[in-house]
Amino acid sequence: MPWLVGFERSKVNWQPTIDESKCVSCGMCMNCGKKVFCWENNHPIVAHSNDCVVGCSTCANLCLGNAISFPKIEEVRNLYQENDIWVKVKNQLLNDNIIK
Numbered sequence: 594m595p596w597l598v599g600f601e602r603s604k605v606n607w608q609p610t611i612d613e614s615k616c617v618s619c620g621m622c623m624n625c626g627k628k629v630f631c632w633e634n635n636h637p638i639v640a641h642s643n644d645c646v647v648g649c650s651t652c653a654n655l656c657l658g659n660a661i662s663f664p665k666i667e668e669v670r671n672l673y674q675e676n677d678i679w680v681k682v683k684n685q686l687l688n689d690n691i692i693k
């Protein structure tokens with residue numbers, strides 16, 4: 594997958610933040626396929642923020658305590674526009690015959 598087409602993931606401000614006062618320890622966030630969270634002392638912590646899939650918010654959507662938040666998606670969209678990431682991703686998808 595082209596993904597960020599060489600753009601540094603660490604420069605994209607997209608990762609979950611947990612409000613510990615709201616967390617009910619339901620464990621749903623631990624179902625993240627990218628293993629962004631670790632479980633410590635009966636609570637999740639954000640352990641690998643750069644592994645979070647840019648634009649994903651599944652953990653927040655399923656969190657029973659409504660305890661997970663993300664930066665504003667508009668900032669990510671602006672970053673994609675300013676750095677031609679959308680154009681580069683589309684070109685890479687075409688080159689890889691993923692889209693035609």
Ligand code: SF4
Nearest residue numbers: 625629645646649652
């Ligand atoms: S947003 Fe998606 S990839 Fe990121 S931590 Fe949540 S479930 Fe995992």
Ligand code: SF4
Nearest residue numbers: 616617619620622656
């Ligand atoms: S999904 Fe939300 S409430 Fe459940 S453990 Fe994770 S942060 Fe806490």
